[in-house]
Amino acid sequence: MTDTGLRLRPPRNKVDPRARRWWRTQALLLPGGPLLLTAAALLLLSVLFFPGALPWLVPLTLLLLVLPALVFILVMPRLRYRVHAWEVGESAVYTADGWFWQRRRIAPLSRVQTVDTVRGPLQRRYGLATVTVTTASTAGAVRIAGLSDEDARQMAERIAEAARLVREDAT
Amino acid sequence: MSEVNGDGMSEARAGETSEANSQWRKLDPRTLLAHCAWLGPPLGSLALTALATGGHLTTRAWITLGIIALVFTVITAAGFVIWRRTRFRVTTEALELRTGLLSRRFRSIPLHRIRNIDLTASPVQRVLGLVVLRIGTGGHQKRIALETLSRAEAERLRTELLARGGTPAADAVLATADPRWLRYAPLTFWVFGGVLTAGGGLWRALDGMGIKPWEIGPVRNSFAELGHRALWLTIPLALIAVLALGTLGAIALYIKDWWRYRLEWSDPATLRVSRGLLTTHSVSIERARLRGVAIDEPLLLRAGGGATVHAVAGGLGNQEENEKRSILMPPAPRAEALRIRAGVLGEEIDTDQLRPHPRVALRRRITRVLAWAVLPVTVVLTLLGALLTPVLLWCALGWLLLSVPLALTLARSAYRALGHELRGRWLVIRSGTLWRRTVALDRTAVVAWTFTDSPFSRRAGVCTTTAAVAVARCADGHHIRDMAAQDAAGFAESVTPGLLREFLV
Numbered sequence: 016m017t018d019t020g021l022r023l024r025p026p027r028n029k030v031d032p033r034a035r036r037w038w039r040t041q042a043l044l045l046p047g048g049p050l051l052l053t054a055a056a057l058l059l060l061s062v063l064f065f066p067g068a069l070p071w072l073v074p075l076t077l078l079l080l081v082l083p084a085l086v087f088i089l090v091m092p093r094l095r096y097r098v099h100a101w102e103v104g105e106s107a108v109y110t111a112d113g114w115f116w117q118r119r120r121i122a123p124l125s126r127v128q129t130v131d132t133v134r135g136p137l138q139r140r141y142g143l144a145t146v147t148v149t150t151a152s153t154a155g156a157v158r159i160a161g162l163s164d165e166d167a168r169q170m171a172e173r174i175a176e177a178a179r180l181v182r183e184d185a186t
Numbered sequence: 187m188s189e190v191n192g193d194g195m196s197e198a199r200a201g202e203t204s205e206a207n208s209q210w211r212k213l214d215p216r217t218l219l220a221h222c223a224w225l226g227p228p229l230g231s232l233a234l235t236a237l238a239t240g241g242h243l244t245t246r247a248w249i250t251l252g253i254i255a256l257v258f259t260v261i262t263a264a265g266f267v268i269w270r271r272t273r274f275r276v277t278t279e280a281l282e283l284r285t286g287l288l289s290r291r292f293r294s295i296p297l298h299r300i301r302n303i304d305l306t307a308s309p310v311q312r313v314l315g316l317v318v319l320r321i322g323t324g325g326h327q328k329r330i331a332l333e334t335l336s337r338a339e340a341e342r343l344r345t346e347l348l349a350r351g352g353t354p355a356a357d358a359v360l361a362t363a364d365p366r367w368l369r370y371a372p373l374t375f376w377v378f379g380g381v382l383t384a385g386g387g388l389w390r391a392l393d394g395m396g397i398k399p400w401e402i403g404p405v406r407n408s409f410a411e412l413g414h415r416a417l418w419l420t421i422p423l424a425l426i427a428v429l430a431l432g433t434l435g436a437i438a439l440y441i442k443d444w445w446r447y448r449l450e451w452s453d454p455a456t457l458r459v460s461r462g463l464l465t466t467h468s469v470s471i472e473r474a475r476l477r478g479v480a481i482d483e484p485l486l487l488r489a490g491g492g493a494t495v496h497a498v499a500g501g502l503g504n505q506e507e508n509e510k511r512s513i514l515m516p517p518a519p520r521a522e523a524l525r526i527r528a529g530v531l532g533e534e535i536d537t538d539q540l541r542p543h544p545r546v547a548l549r550r551r552i553t554r555v556l557a558w559a560v561l562p563v564t565v566v567l568t569l570l571g572a573l574l575t576p577v578l579l580w581c582a583l584g585w586l587l588l589s590v591p592l593a594l595t596l597a598r599s600a601y602r603a604l605g606h607e608l609r610g611r612w613l614v615i616r617s618g619t620l621w622r623r624t625v626a627l628d629r630t631a632v633v634a635w636t637f638t639d640s641p642f643s644r645r646a647g648v649c650t651t652t653a654a655v656a657v658a659r660c661a662d663g664h665h666i667r668d669m670a671a672q673d674a675a676g677f678a679e680s681v682t683p684g685l686l687r688e689f690l691v
Contacts, residue, residue: 153662
């Protein structure tokens with residue numbers, strides 16, 4: 016059983032490309048925007064009132080505020096888009112998400128209890144949805160964010176249908 | 187209904203009870219008396235104040251007395267209404283419950299949904315011969331409580347509801363309290379934590395009564411004298427005093443919690459834990475809800491060769507309640523814990539020889555403890571030392587010399603704890619050094635798998651595999667930390683055959 020050489024392949028279906036814009040907007044709202052604004056305010060105040068502090072304040076704000084914000088805004092959506100994917104198999108639903116910590120989660124369709132589709136105000140603007148598939152365990156909830164409306168509907172339908180077919184005792 | 191009608195006997199029983207008890211029943215009238223117990227502390231403290239002031243009550247005391255009287259009236263009236271309006275009955279199919287004054291509420295709990303039944307009694311309720319009967323129905327909703335019934339009535343209702351009856355076989359008792367186990371009591375958190383908690387409580391109580399401990403003559407004098415005379419003697423003495431007090435407290439607590447402890451199969455399908463000196467607990471766990479057993483060995487207890495046992499079971503309430511209800515054995519010898527696990531699971535499982543995790547997990551543990559515990563203190567001390575006084579530099583050096591070996595020992599111990607294996611029906615996972623947990627999970631109870639990795643762990647070639655089980659206790663599942671990434675999917679597939687196959691390459 017050790018090293019069967021079997022590896023998990025990524026799920027087949029990518030999320031909608033528009034999800035990148037949604038994640039970027041989210042990153043701008045929090046925490047990117049506030050971080051950049053703080054940096055700007057600090058530098059402006061320093062220029063106006065304490066020009067002497069600039070030599071050490073500029074690198075410090077760049078390092079602690081601007082760089083993390085930019086990395087988050089620019090890198091996170093790209094990485095997320097590369098990772099996020101989903102697939103409804105014959106007996107299980109399989110998702111991948113995250114960007115720094117990446118999770119791949121597999122739950123048997125026979126254990127599915129509910130399929131929720133949620134559209135936040137921001138998501139609606141981009142025509143996206145989040146599908147949450149709950150199982151009996153709180154640790155077993157499968158969530159995939161950034162699906163297009165159409166995909167979300169299809170996924171929910173296929174899971175519901177498959178779950179009906181493979182239904183055993185879902186408790 | 188299938189569970190209820192499992193055998194002819196219970197069927198007959200169920201039929202019989204429905205005939206006999208289909209009329210509505212009430213809670214015990216003494217419930218009202220038990221409600222008055224809250225009067226004790228305020229009246230007591232008032233009496234103490236009266237004593238201290240020589241029978242002279244201030245206006246404040248009178249106001250307090252008035253408020254108490256008012257609250258008493260309201261609570262008693264409410265209690266009376268609740269008692270009057272609460273009715274329940276057991277039919278062949280369900281427990282039916284009517285409550286509420288204005289908005290009448292009717293609840294029907296199907297008997298086959300009832301997963302476990304606890305009887306608890308506070309000291310006051312015990313004096314009055316009353317118990318609270320709580321019903322767990324699985325899922326995460328609130329448990330239903332009948333508060334309160336007479337003990338005999340509650341016992342009868344429990345057998346009716348579990349509808350199985352039958353006297354337990356002679357060998358059904360898995361464990362009973364053993365006075366020798368008391369030696370494990372001091373190896374718990376309560377040795378120090380207990381003293382601090384008790385000290386804090388006492389302080390608050392004195393403060394509430396308006397007594398300032400440091401203003402009492404003898405106390406102040408002894409502090410002043412001891413402090414002046416010999417500090418090197420005072421500190422060790424104080425430590426020893428705390429240790430002794432804590433040990434006493436821990437033993438007292440152990441006795442309070444585990445008096446007349448008994449773990450048994452009350453019938454072939456129900457595991458029952460009963461215990462308690464003042465408040466008695468009796469928790470029944472249905473075998474079908476039992477997903478496994480966890481053996482916990484916190485650092486101190488492990489050093490003394492002890493362990494505790496928890497059941498991994500659903501339907502015991504939310505996470506906090508589950509933590510309390512799922513405990514199967516007090517701190518006791520490890521061999522005893524293994525024996526109990528075998529008795530609960532029905533077979534012995536070897537959990538000592540597990541599949542080790544890759545060597546890189548040790549390196550990750552060392553890095554982690556150095557980066558998060560050793561380094562920050564060293565950096566702070568060095569910086570402060572450079573800015574303020576060289577003494578702190580020596581402190582930093584001392585800290586390094588002291589903490590690095592300790593950190594390495596802990597990291598190595600944590601690494602050695604890591605292990606997983608599939609043993610027949612049971613998925614065995616072990617991890618942790620400060621709080622080591624060895625859990626044996628029923629493989630059929632796994633409802634989902636999660637594989638988590640970060641850029642660091644990907645480079646190291648490890649990932650954390652999480653088995654989600656339908657149990658509220660472990661809201662984030664059981665983690666197999668830092669296992670070889672190449673084995674993870676294969677291992678999960680071997681635990682739940684067929685689940686991952688279509689996603690493997």
